[in-house]
Amino acid sequence: MRLFERLKSDAAEQWVDYTQHTFVEELGKGALPLACFKHYLVQDYLFLIQFARAYALGIYKSPTVADMRHSLEGVKAILDVELELHIEICERWGMQRKDIEQAPEDTPTMAYTRFVLDAGMAGDLLDLQAALAPCIIGYAEIGKRLHMMGCDKPDNPYQRWIQEYASAGYQDLAQGFESWFEDTSAKVLTEHRYPRVLSLFEKACRLESDFWQMGLNVTKAPES
Template sequence: MTLFDRLKADAAPQWADYTRHDFVDQLGRGSLPMACFRHYLVQDYLFLIQFARAYALGVYKSHSVADMRLSLEGVKAILDVELDLHLELCGNWGMNRSAIEDAPEDTPTMAYTRFVLDAGMSGDLLDLQAALAPCVIGYAEIGARLVAEGLDRDDNPYRRWIREYGGDTYQELAADFTRWLDNTASQVLTEKRYPRVLSLFEKACRLESDFWQMGLNAKN
């Protein structure tokens, strides 16, 4: 059992609330109001900027060159792939980079990003990874499930998003993160420390659910 498997099992209610949120279900069915997705997408762009900083913090917190490289790959994946996806989707509504980056952060966005950065600043690499894991691995699980259920069909307005996170490239990124988390845990995790790691993971799951809900609340 990987550390992620153990965390997911011990935080089962929080994980289910996050990965099976009504926002995700509506997105999969294609019934999510466009205003909800648009608000989520802009906020997620702002979130990813801070997420890239968290990965950069991972470079500083790393004790080996291998870990530094893995942290750097996370930064590059966000800056070179995920942000471009958001710009592409937002561009469909006539929104350019400046308009997105100048948008104000919503409260759930601030709460989540500051939580992740604080986990990394106050803790070590494992603490940072525990706070990052729900987002990195959760999106892969959500994307894979929606693809497996055939919900990336051509008439779904959100098929591009589903195919991105359900596709091979992102799935491998998440698998690499899971292995990285395990490798770090093998070096520093003890049973005495595990409750703290679990607490960080649970909190991140709750903040992910709040993030989806923020999107659902933006119906107009």
């Protein structure tokens, strides 16, 4: 069994809680309160800044030039695509870049990003990949599932978000990451080490769920 599928099976409860969280299901139905989505978007923008740093750390932790190039592609995807997507969506509701970049990090944002960076600092490339995998591959699974369910309809205010993560570009990026993850594991993973990798993966899934919940916990004030 490939490593990612094994991790997903062994952490099935955490994976389902994350990928089928109430936030995700309400977003798919178009029923998520806009205040919740806007708070999530701002925090996700701040999260991605730290994620870019984690990928940059991956360059340092990479044992080969090919690994360094994979890490670099991750940095570029965040800085050139995902951050700009967030700005595009936020600007539709009058939220400006400077206000987003100056917003304070919420506690779940800090907890998740510092966990990923710490995993990379304390471990090697495989540890960092295990901490990154739920976000990168999970968003691809969520986007594809919501698209297959027909959730990216014109009347869904979150259509653009669903379309981005269901897109061929993002699906290819996630598949590329998974292949890179599998290649790394083939070189360095042992059965003795597997429990640590699983623990990192499980924690990242739980922190993803906390991140969704952060959005739901926003006071649902009426939108103008």
